[in-house]
Amino acid sequence: SSIELLESFINTKNFIKNPKEVFQPFLTEKSSAAVRLQVEKHKSDIMLAFQHDNYQIAQTKLDELHALNNVLKNDSIESEYNDCVKKLIHQWNGKIEQAKSVFNKSIVAPHAISKEDVLAYKKTIDELKSADPLRSHLKDAISADALVQNLNDQTHHLISEIEKNMENEIALKVHLDKLAQVKNVFPNFASAYKQACQTLAKLLTNSVNNAKECIEKNKFEEVRKGLEAIVKVLPLQSNLVSLFDVKKEIQHLETLLMTHLNSVVNKGIVVTKRAVKDESDSKKEEKDDNSSSVRVSKLTKSDIELLEANIILLETAMNVFESPCEHFNLSKPIKELFHSFLNEII
Template sequence: IVLSFVILLDLKIQVILKSMLQMSLESFEHYKIVKSVKPVVLICYTALGYRMNCVKELARTIVSIIPSIKYHLASFSYVFTKLPKEQKDYMHSLVKDTWLSVKDEPDEGFKAILGDIVKKTRKGVIAPNLVKDSPDILLEELSDTKNFIQEPREVFQPFVSESSKEAVQMQAQKHKEKIWLAYQIGDYKLANTKLDELTDLNNVLKLPTIENEYNGCVRKLTNEWNKKSENAKSMFNKRIASPYPISKDDMLIYQKVVNELVSVNELRNHLKDAICGDSLVQNINEQMYYLIHSIENQKEEDESALQIHLDKIAQVQAYFPNFRSSYNGVCQKLKKKNRKLCG
């Protein structure tokens, strides 16, 4: 079965491109699944431009999308819209004059497109009344797969006109805002998805504006990620080193940060310089070693300080069960010394 896909290239192509970008280039994804494509160029009479300048611009755009255009002209059809009946007979000569005016142009593909329009309007133009006429005849003509472009993913390439680059930048900025908002509310999955989309967009269009927005976003998220990690680590270490007991609230705060950063490690595919969430777990290990060492070297008569160290280990193992063996080990050592401090 031949799967066909009709491309509509209007003179207002930047509008189509803007919509396409807002859908994260979903249109280009079609080329990965379709087998053949029929390019249908819509030329609006009211937007021909002075001396057909808009048609010339359209021709250059098509060449940018299909660099090997000369080998695929047989697949193209040109449909004129909003064309008054009295102008139908003159359209061929108008296009021909436009083609002759650019014969000295070095761009062969550009001239080939205009020449193809001349050729295919010689016997008349396709200019249906899109409101009144039945679409059956036009669709039957356009759906003939005989001259479709085969394997379009090898023929078409993404293109953004100068007038559409503003739309690209706006879309990249919107993605950046959504990523930051998602990160702030803890929706790390959405943040990662939007970063993936920005990466895909940049891989397709390769525009500096997209890359700059992505890099700026990554830097900001990395700074926030590392700040959160370092703040949590600093607070926890101060509480461990303090001569006073560590509270449940302190442990809950640290546990929350650890769980957040460990559970969203996929974000680190983008945040290459972000501190690994597992480093917070490693920090617990280091602080437990400090407490155990302090207990082992604590003077026997300073039982209150010894109890505080032991209670801290008990609190840690209550919120991080993987460290329960450390608590049990200390209790066993104290038991051998006839110290009854463990609950």
């Protein structure tokens, strides 16, 4: 009866204990053709989605293809899945290598890098990072972190080039501007740019200090070389910002040099005035004593040597700075100081 039939159905003793061992998925010839067409369509959709950067669609379709193969355990489906994975890995890794190649060429090129170049590199990083779940299928695909590491390597390369080209202001400008572009697009790399600017500022500060020492030692050729070297980095002022004021330091060195030369002149004038005073006092004594045999020497030997040395020193400075420079012109004030000194002592 129907009741007995129902009772037999609900009797757990009659249940199949391991359905998977009894029921197995299978494909008829007709369904195999349909599955094959569907697999081919999935494969085509996956490749097309990947090529158009629709990584979520590519992953969904790839998940479905993988799941279908797990159910049907079909060699043909597995082969198509593996072929699809292989092609995706090739394209994925190719995309990374292409991005690295284009970016690295821009970094080592002798000209500036455009913001668009850096943005394109960042776009590839962002896209592949968002697509990282795909790598659960693409086991041999390179991580997008490799692009970040490459960026780190390239910034270190730029810093190294900056340190090598400290005396080449054109190369310096190009390298610093490249680091600035990287910093603007990748804020995490701002420290690299700051480090490079600080290195340059430190070198320039050392140059200024060296020029100051040369002023004190009357090494005017070295002073001029130092000034000219500092003048060359004027185009880098926008990079140095508050770290080093090029024009201010040039003006400061000019002031120090003129102060030093004025000190030289003043020492000579003191000697001549003292001699004149001594002569005047001596004449008074001669008049009072009526002693015409007393002869006063205006200058001592050491006084004469000092004046001669100062004249040579001022003349040397005048000759060194005779040819003007666009951003400092010491020729006129030094020449005027020299002739003024001569007029004072002659």
